[in-house]
Amino acid sequence: MGERKPAGWRTPYFLVEEERLLHNLEILRDVKARSGCKILLAQKAFSMYSCYPLIAEYLDGSAASGLYEARLGKEEFGKETHVFSPAYREDEFDEILSYADHVVFNSPAQVKRYAAKAKKAGKSIGLRINPECSTQEGHAIYDPCSPGSRLGTTLENFQEEQLEFLDGFHFHTLCEQDSDALEVTVAAVEERFGRWLPKLKWLNLGGGHHITRSDYDRERLIRIIRHLKETYDLEVYLEPGEAVVLNAGFLVATVLDTMYNGINLAILDTSAACHMPDVLEMPYRPPVQESGLPGEKAWTYRLGGPTCLAGDVIGDYSFDRQLEPGSRVVFEDMALYTMVKTNTFNGMPLPSIVYRERDGRERLVKKFAYEDFKSRL
Numbered sequence: 261m262g263e264r265k266p267a268g269w270r271t272p273y274f275l276v277e278e279e280r281l282l283h284n285l286e287i288l289r290d291v292k293a294r295s296g297c298k299i300l301l302a303q304k305a306f307s308m309y310s311c312y313p314l315i316a317e318y319l320d321g322s323a324a325s326g327l328y329e330a331r332l333g334k335e336e337f338g339k340e341t342h343v344f345s346p347a348y349r350e351d352e353f354d355e356i357l358s359y360a361d362h363v364v365f366n367s368p369a370q371v372k373r374y375a376a377k378a379k380k381a382g383k384s385i386g387l388r389i390n391p392e393c394s395t396q397e398g399h400a401i402y403d404p405c406s407p408g409s410r411l412g413t414t415l416e417n418f419q420e421e422q423l424e425f426l427d428g429f430h431f432h433t434l435c436e437q438d439s440d441a442l443e444v445t446v447a448a449v450e451e452r453f454g455r456w457l458p459k460l461k462w463l464n465l466g467g468g469h470h471i472t473r474s475d476y477d478r479e480r481l482i483r484i485i486r487h488l489k490e491t492y493d494l495e496v497y498l499e500p501g502e503a504v505v506l507n508a509g510f511l512v513a514t515v516l517d518t519m520y521n522g523i524n525l526a527i528l529d530t531s532a533a534c535h536m537p538d539v540l541e542m543p544y545r546p547p548v549q550e551s552g553l554p555g556e557k558a559w560t561y562r563l564g565g566p567t568c569l570a571g572d573v574i575g576d577y578s579f580d581r582q583l584e585p586g587s588r589v590v591f592e593d594m595a596l597y598t599m600v601k602t603n604t605f606n607g608m609p610l611p612s613i614v615y616r617e618r619d620g621r622e623r624l625v626k627k628f629a630y631e632d633f634k635s636r637l
């Protein structure tokens with residue numbers, strides 16, 4: 261247990277709320293119960309492992325992108341550990357086998373290189389397939405089905421004779437999508453790869469399913485999973501990251517200074533580049549508590565970070581109040597793809613991590629210092 265304090269943590273800090281996490285976990289448990297699928301936590305989105313024992317009460321295991329996440333999943337989450345990597349390294353593979361239950365390969369060449377060894381070690385073996393079916397617009401960097409994608413084996417490259425090694429297929433093609441996109445994708449998978457599905461033990465539908473979003477069509481998801489299970493007699497896995505912690509966390513920041521340059525500017529003690537890089541990468545405008553669109557409320561500000569990067573700008577927001585040094589600014593939906601992506605560019609301190617328990621008490625899970633910056637360099 262970490263340090264306890266009623267409030268007043270040094271900003272910036274990530275705040276994860278148990279009650280909001282539980283809300284999502286209850287929904288995922290219901291989907292599991294009604295569809296018969298298994299659900300894994302995709303650790304790439306959220307690796308705050310102090311929450312793993314709670315998540316493990318609801319979900320079936322964890323999904324890893326390589327050696328370190330596989331180890332974290334095995335040691336801290338337990339249950340099933342699944343690993344997919346676009347290409348495995350020879351010098352890491354034995355250690356990966358020591359943690360993994362399922363090992364998913366990206367290409368026939370990787371199957372050829374490693375599958376016999378993994379099979380001998382008693383692992384369940386999968387191949388990531390590419391159904392060549394794009395269902396998303398706008399975010400090409402999140403579309404594994406975009407032309408020239410390196411992610412997954414296309415039908416043209418599939419080698420039927422490798423089926424003797426394969427226990428399952430894996431695909432991941434969605435990003436923050438509803439189950440209508442899954443339906444289209446599953447139809448493409450069946451059209452291209454359907455003839456081999458009856459020979460397999462499992463099918464992993466990847467992540468990108470926004471299952472816990474209030475307007476997500478869960479009934480359709482459940483129908484799709486049941487259809488796959490009944491038609492092909494398969495175990496079906498989902499490995500969402502975002503959906504597990506959607507809206508379950510905040511990033512709490514403080515205004516350090518304000519200025520005017522044709523628009524009101526506020527410099528915060530948090531940085532888009534260092535603490536929420538998806539804001540710049542994706543890009544998107546994160547929700548801020550008690551704010552409106554520019555001009556909607558009395559005071560409009562451009563919120564930016566304290567780094568040297570001119571583009572370290574989070575966005576333009578309006579508030580009922582004037583911002584001044586010391587004002588709090590709270591960013592919403594900050595549990596996913598944040599803590600796992602932070603960096604110390606400009607020597608920026610990493611935000612602390614605080615957990616609010618069901619009874620409202622807050623606990624400091626982690627705080628960082630100069631050594632965390634220095635030790636990486």
Ligand SMILES: Cc1ncc(COP(=O)(O)O)c(C=O)c1O
Pocket residue numbers: 302304305323344432434435436466467468469499500501502503
């Ligand atoms: C293979 C794989 N599985 C699962 C996920 C999790 O996706 P999300 O967090 O959008 O649910 C990703 C995200 O990139 C992924 O690449």
